[in-house]
């Protein structure tokens with residue numbers, strides 16, 4: 122066994138530098154300030170809120186699911202005056218609604234939006250909202266926790282000022298880090314703060330001195346997690362992002378075709394469905410928790426329950442990163458059909474796998 126090297130060891134410093142480069146490639150950005158924050162995806166959310174928001178700042182947050190609500194909570198804890206722009210769960214936030222909020226605000230500091238709402242399966246378009254935010258002098262913040270390395274995330278092309286993700290979803294590494302990136306404009310806003318960042322641990326000025334050339338100790342880097350993320354990011358770049366996006370689209374198309382053929386209904390707004398997270402309506406009279414328990418017990422497949430208003434009503438099926446594979450789609454469709462039929466649900470039997478196959482054939486052209 123090799124010992125874990127130190128967080129200032131020259132060999133580790135080389136890993137840090139290479140990792141920053143890999144993360145820039147994955148985020149599609151040239152941003153200097155790109156690194157993994159210590160902590161899960163939520164620490165990425167908090168590092169952005171804690172560094173960009175000061176007491177009394179007006180902040181516009183799109184809330185169409187659990188994670189938009191989490192950002193609003195984070196922002197409020199930093200003293201922001203939060204304007205929530207709400208949409209029905211499963212639907213996207215319309216740019217017009219953001220524009221109305223921007224016009225109503227006196228001096229909006231930032232607009233925050235969830236790119237992939239994991240609680241609902243909605244895939245939020247970013248570009249138009251980003252253009253609106255900048256037109257009103259606000260920074261654009263994007264939660265890419267479930268989107269990075271599954272669907273396109275174009276930090277520079279979409280003019281995103283601060284973006285965060287996690288390690289355990291699209292990147293398929295263990296949980297524990299939050300890749301983040303800050304644009305020059307975001308760092309300028311940090312430098313112009315009137316008050317100190319309220320969080321010592323997440324103060325980007327100090328963390329930046331460790332991840333930058335100064336290498337000033339701030340907190341001990343989670344070395345082994347950084348190795349894992351380094352390897353995961355390397356695998357993503359080796360596969361190529363475009364290929365990875367295509368793989369997610371293809372497997373989701375097959376999953377959706379199979380679920381439809383079985384007679385199950387997808388919940389997220391048509392035309393704005395994520396490939397990596399599908400929400401499915403639980404049929405009337407079915408004990409949703411029992412279905413999940415049987416999937417796990419008999420087939421070793423874990424799907425997730427609904428959150429908030431979707432509790433008991435919706436299943437969430439993840440096809441993220443490494444798990445996004447044809448064998449998983451086929452196994453799940455067959456397993457779900459067996460379990461639901463065994464519970465006495467009347468469904469179209471024997472059609473799901475053929476529909477999924479047809480979708481794969483269509484994708485192969």
Ligand SMILES: *Cc1c(COP(=O)(O)O)cnc(C)c1O
Pocket residue numbers: 161162163164188235237238239240264266267287296
């Ligand atoms: C999972 C998730 C988070 C929180 O990430 P953790 O790693 O659980 O802290 C935030 N936003 C979205 C959209 C998520 O899916």
